[in-house]
Amino acid sequence: MTILDRIIEQKKMELPHLLATEPSFSTMGKLRPSLYDTLIASHTLQVISEIKRASPSKGDIATHIDPVEQALQYEEAGAACISVLTEQAFFKGSFEDLNAVANAVNIPVLCKDFIIHEAQIDYAKAAGASVILLIVAALTDGQLKALYTYATEKQLEVLVEVHDADELQRALTIGAKIVGVNNRNLKTFEVSLTTTAEIAQHLPSSAVAFISESGIWSPEDAQFVANAGAKGILVGESLMRSGNVKNSLKALQIDITAKVGENR
Template sequence: MSTVLDDIIVGVREDLGDRMRELPLGAVRDAATQRPAALDAFAALGGLDAPRRELKVIAEVKRRSPSKGQLADIVDPARLARDYADGGASVISVLTERRRFSGSLADFDAVRSAVEIPLLRKDFMVDEYQFHEARAHGADLVLLIAAALDDVQLKDFLELTHELGMNALVETHTEEEVDRGLAAGARILGVNVRNLKTLDVDRSVFGRLAGRIPSGPIIVAESGVRGSDDVAEYAGLGANAVLVGEALVTHGSPRERIADFQRRGAVAIAERLNRRS
């Protein structure tokens, strides 16, 4: 029986086929080479700091989700992105999957023109074309979902991402996927507490999986953030960054909410580091 993830990928491949017919791979590759060098998302997320004392926020431009339906009527994604950047977001994530998330590369282009911080192209990456396409639109970071890729694809796509000058957020949901991500050489490792096969959220997953990750990779907590208490919990359990969409797009003051997440996260990180010293 197919899962939610399986169904999403079917649609992603169909839409990808349409784009490939409109603009062949060679043309997309050429466009990618014309872009300025990608921004260093690894550094922006604290990758060069030791220890990482700040809680970084990846703020997401997200119109809808398969689990909640319509979240926000984002008329001006560029304006929202500027609010995120002014609030202190380290990276901005933009959904580009059309069918389930109502995202688009047009949204991504609007955000890219509005801010000068690293951007994550948030999509289901299953083909080489999408990586050149992401770079052609100015992406600095892409998402690799371990559950959607076999070991060879995960390693090859990670290498391609780095060859194009970008970084990858390798998303995991299980102990096995964490091990696979580490074996592939992931430098930014996400722990998503939402099961992409059922869409259920289990926040306890984060602590179990984060404890499996050695020092070195940036650990990103994904999904399940309702407010600053959840952010503090993730930071206390090892998160270096949180990826947040719904809790920001449904809030009246995303700029202030990001600042609050950072404050609560920094306190929790300090307490965690003190316990270890």
């Protein structure tokens, strides 16, 4: 079994509990800006900053952190969105983390999980998310379309994650507006930024908000994916380990105006 297979099996085991309970969170119901609009309009590489306590490949990263304090630092530094991992068994996240962050910040909030059922989307929405993640590799075409439609009908934006050109085509077929390329192979958890460059060549137009995820640590990494056409990056571990979140985040917000149109 791959790591992705193990995580999906865990999600299936958790579903009965989610289906048997109603989400009950105290949520402020804030009106947040559109992540898509922010990405498309920006002249700098936008950073989706992640609350990530642990991962299957790295173990514990920052289990001690206060998610609200971390999220407020991200927002103050100019993050476009806060991603909160809600997967508990492998990443030590929770919907409670998501809810706390959503109530604290005013920018878009992404529920980062391995979503296979509408009930997970209901929980994400109830906890305050304005964006959810759908991973093409974890879903059939039918599931992907149904979950995408369900989320958008609930006024949620959807970041659709792909790993290769075939998955990109599946994402585009359902009308995905925000597409994220995960540079980490979810079967082996190996990371290569060239994945972003390879998949970018298959993008049909600049109307898709293109995001590079995983393995981005330095301004040079940010420049590499921006050169490939990325409008934004999703960064977790490097910011969670940073001794100066503001400086680390701002160093990644490079100018992309010179790159507009060059890769189309």
